[in-house]
Amino acid sequence: MPERRVTMADVARKAGVSPTTASFALSGRTDMRISDASRERVLVAARELGYRPNVTARSLRTKSTQTIGLVSDRITTTPFAGDVIRGALEAARERDHLLFITEAGGDREAESSLVHALLDRQVDAVIYASMFTRYITPPKELYGRRVVLLNCLAPGFDAPSAVPDEIEAGRDAARALLAAGHTEGIWSIGGHQAVPATPEGIIAGNERMRGLEEVLRAGGARLDGVVECDWDTRDGHREVTALLAAGHRPRALVCMTDRVSLGAYQALGEAGLSVPGDVSVVSFDDQDIASVLRPALTTLKLPHYQLGRLAVELILGEGPLEAVVHRVPMPLQDRASIGTPAEG
Amino acid sequence: MPERRVTMADVARKAGVSPTTASFALSGRTDMRISDASRERVLVAARELGYRPNVTARSLRTKSTQTIGLVSDRITTTPFAGDVIRGALEAARERDHLLFITEAGGDREAESSLVHALLDRQVDAVIYASMFTRYITPPKELYGRRVVLLNCLAPGFDAPSAVPDEIEAGRDAARALLAAGHTEGIWSIGGHQAVPATPEGIIAGNERMRGLEEVLRAGGARLDGVVECDWDTRDGHREVTALLAAGHRPRALVCMTDRVSLGAYQALGEAGLSVPGDVSVVSFDDQDIASVLRPALTTLKLPHYQLGRLAVELILGEGPLEAVVHRVPMPLQDRASIGTPAEG
């Protein structure tokens, strides 16, 4: 049976001082004068009794619970976004904070009620997270609170955002292709996701394409074509198959996700084309499959761990939060799917 | 700025009653006599003021925080185990509870300090979770507390466990093969994981193999061989390649994980063998790739969502927890990788 917890009163009694003195000694405040002797006695008593402060009781007075709430749509669900949680968890632990994780499944009402549940428990701050980068409107309960937006943007809402630097990732994809000598026969599979399954999901597509085209153009190259489609394996397979069937002979594919790349690999394989011998592939996201495909996929990694970590670091930083957009680099995972262009 | 929260005292004042009456009216207790008129006035006042009880303050008195802690080694990290979190989250939400998620990375000291951090915050109960099924020793801080073990077993520790029913899964794999007509040329790739990267990680392997062999034998079939190896893509690829090179001609592979299956697919493909025309494949886990491979992989799903949900349901159930092992079924995801045995 969990025996009664040791309270500060127990410590004070054992040390032969008042609870007030014990409190000051334990909190180590210097503005209240406690003799070294008393302080020592309290500390020893606390150690011997295995005293641990009751955070709940403390926070009733201080208002601070050393606790952060994280509200997401479905962030824990997506296969690799667990990294967001891990980054946030580690950063929180380094600072002796705990995280409430919640998931609203995209339901506004659930979102509100979860935020209430968090506020009822006196969380110090809230991280509002999205599964994919998009514009959002935070629930009204969050206005005026200490908030950081993770993987989403809310213009007009006074809070910092942490998002992947998709534009620079697009540029890096182009640079990797140019460096290997690619200047023509370059196709984008997935494009801007202009007709996406998710109407808000256009940030990643637009920004990746913008960076890609900018650097390609500056390097004297260009895109032969952009295939607009959804971003799943099936789409990649279908569209690349169609592309080849239409008589095109691409030298390099820029696939907008690793899942699209997998579909592209399958379609190329079925057509007897090899990667990267016949066709180079560069991708985005760095999901699990990327490193396991044959050949291993060169891709720009979504910095989930860093995003989670940054969100916590921002929220636990000193001073007021400023409505700044923090763009986190997407590192190039340089593997084996880019080669020199195949001969005519 | 977040204006001062509405307290029960505010509600009482507005309703013209004492805080005591307000408390009773709001908590809806029937053992204290409150007139319908007063109750109604309090409820209206609370609604108009948007009153929400301060859970922190309440729990100081009641000891219950409506909060559960989850301690895991690295559960948020593994690609698909986010489902565990989701299951737990949903079950908790249905019961108006919130979850503290923590991750100790396998470090005993970190584990202890996290459990302390949870207890300091007065969590009602703790779920101790493992990434893969294994035997564990819970940190001593958990003894005598309300605990459920998720995906792990601790003989002698007085708490229920929720684990996948690996034995039955092994049986189901065998049944699926038998049903398709396979009786010979059956190989296990991965085996018991008798020399595993993780010395504790033998439960899944042993139990899957046990169920598999039991039903195969009862069905008049048997295993031609068991290839003991680690359970990753690379291992599957290497071992199946070696198997074929040694002149064996398997009709069905039982791969111990989907990653092993992916490796097997690659090796079979390179050898010009087709799935399931030449070789059938049945697998375990049902990771993301399983449904996306070509042909889609028939596999026994690790019931992560159900495990998470069950753990919470157990912990929030009435009465004392009993040290029972709950085996959660692993449903067969019947896809396209099993066919009738190839001729001679």
Added chain:
DNA sequence: GCAACTTGCTAATCCGATTTAACAACGGAG
């Protein structure tokens, strides 16, 4: 008509800390 209940409500206390205000004891200045 008075004791014994019932009904409806509230004052006071508690939970475990933090924090404010005040109070002894002592030393030095004048």
Added chain:
DNA sequence: CTCCGTTGTTAAATCGGATTAGCAAGTTGC
């Protein structure tokens, strides 16, 4: 020998609820 400031300590209030004990007023019993 006072007066004042310093030092070390503590009583009491506070945070926002839950709970216990008790108190008026109205009802019933005989």
